[in-house]
Amino acid sequence: MRLIIATRGSKLALWQSNHIKSLLEDMGHEVELQIFKTKGDKILDTPLALIGGKGLFTKELEDAMLRGEAHLAVHSLKDVPTQLPQGLMLGAITKREVVNDAFLSEKYESIEDLPPNAVVGTTSLRRRMQLLHYRPDLQIKDLRGNVDTRIKKLKNGEFDAIILAYAGLKRLGFLESVRFVKPIDENLMIPAMGQAALGIECVPEVLEVVETLNDKKSQIETEIEREFVDTLQGGCQVPIGVRAQLLDNGDIITKAVIGMPDGSELLKDKIIGNVENYSDLGKELAQSMIENGAQEILKRAEEIAFAEHKR
Secondary structure, eight states, X not given: OEEEEEEOSXXXXXXXXXXXXXXXXXXXXXXXXXXXXXXXXXXXXXXXXXXXXXXXXTHHHHHHHHTTSOSEEEEEGGGSOSSOOTTOEEEEEOOOOOOSEEEEESSOSSGGGSOTTOEEEOOOHHHHHHHHHHOTTOEEEOOOSOHHHHHHHHHTTSXXXXXXXXXXXXXHTOTTSSSEEEEOOTTTSOXXXXXXXXXXXXXXXXXXXXXXXXXXXXXXXXXXXXXXXXXXXXXXXXXXXXXXXXXXXXXXXXXXXXXXXXXXXXXEEEEEEEGGGOTTHHHHXXXXXXXXXXXXXXXXXXXXXXXXXXO
């Protein structure tokens, strides 16, 4: 079968698409990549949360599939909104890489080693919230651009440290490019929903081919995470971390955090379930946090994030 993958042109997007391309070619399919520029690639001076969030990296690729110009698109799953356009489906979730965020610095070995008022780069409200809760003295500054652009800014001395997803660094071979690269403990920084997994979005006609690439463990974990965010109705403009972990004994531990962007207020919760009946775990955890005021906190968090940007 001849397949066309719609992709962004960044190094990471191309790595991801070529990775899936080679797997499909091994199965005997003919595959080509078609490059599109998304809104998220064009607007580099504004935090994503304030210009429409995660769909910014998927919409043009989705439009191409709906127009019949491509059959599938390979996304970082954390960039995929919980609701997909009619006519498209999430055909497969690949095996996850290391899920953690990563601390990168040329001068300091860890978050703990950063001096008072150190400048840390991240545009993620989720990372910012958890960093400032742990170290209120830090100065958090926006950091946009592709992975190599962000690392260049660190090396140029614009930041004392930056925070990126460990999975992206590993996939691009950047783990050795900075003096200190260290995964951040999940108890300190809970990752984003779907972090470190690739989501393959496709048209129904190629579902049978795409679903052969699905990893069941990753699918279960990320379904719970996506259901949690969907139930909270926490779009991309709010700081939310959630991580479901399926253990070897069949237990699933899901922990989540929401709060204010400045780290002044944090709400954490967790739920333990089993793989035999995991389907509502994300919803149950979200409901528990809603009862403890989660939606009110998220509403205030969103208002503050927008107000700060307008200043």
